[in-house]
Amino acid sequence: MKFALCSAVISACVFSSVAVAHHNGTEHGHHDMHAAPARVASTVKGSDQVRVEDCWIRLLPNVAPSGGFFVLRNQDKSEPVVLKALETEVFAMTMLHETTEKNGMSAMGMVPDVIVPPGQTLAFKPGSFHAMLEKPVAGLKAGQQITVNFVLGTGKKLPVQCTLKSPSARKFSDQ
Numbered sequence: 020m021k022f023a024l025c026s027a028v029i030s031a032c033v034f035s036s037v038a039v040a041h042h043n044g045t046e047h048g049h050h051d052m053h054a055a056p057a058r059v060a061s062t063v064k065g066s067d068q069v070r071v072e073d074c075w076i077r078l079l080p081n082v083a084p085s086g087g088f089f090v091l092r093n094q095d096k097s098e099p100v101v102l103k104a105l106e107t108e109v110f111a112m113t114m115l116h117e118t119t120e121k122n123g124m125s126a127m128g129m130v131p132d133v134i135v136p137p138g139q140t141l142a143f144k145p146g147s148f149h150a151m152l153e154k155p156v157a158g159l160k161a162g163q164q165i166t167v168n169f170v171l172g173t174g175k176k177l178p179v180q181c182t183l184k185s186p187s188a189r190k191f192s193d194q
């Protein structure tokens with residue numbers, strides 16, 4: 020997804036109050052405002068040899084951003100895999116986020132990309148890396164499957180089926 024960095028930051032700020040709802044639940048305490056990306060985007064293209072498993076989205080009602088979670092398996096033994104963005108027709112805006120702990124407080128910030136080292140696996144999950152999806156089309160329901168394109172550093176867009184789940188879901192096996 021190619022939206023200007025500044026507009027992404029503004030939107031993140033606008034949505035920061037509802038972001039607490041996106042991350043609500045017992046695993047989190049306080050959330051800071053969204054910050055601008057703490058680093059610049061990688062120029063590494065990396066490999067296409069990635070498998071995406073257990074993709075699900077915690078569908079929240081109304082304007083609250085929904086969290087997106089999945090497992091990235093880099094099957095290339097010598098190159099990293101670089102995830103740049105998610106794209107889907109079902110949500111008008113997506114971002115990659117990372118939740119970190121600082122002095123016992125959890126804070127969430129945008130990241131320009133996520134890099135999986137050669138041969139390694141990285142789980143996007145609540146309290147860690149996650150996607151944030153905003154502005155859904157109308158009429159979405161838990162249990163539905165949607166197609167999300169995973170945009171890689173190579174420019175490849177990998178289509179993945181992701182399952183929409185209820186606000187109480189915390190992992191892929193939940194409803």
Ligand SMILES: [Cu+2]
Nearest residue numbers: 116127149151
């Ligand atoms: Cu987030």
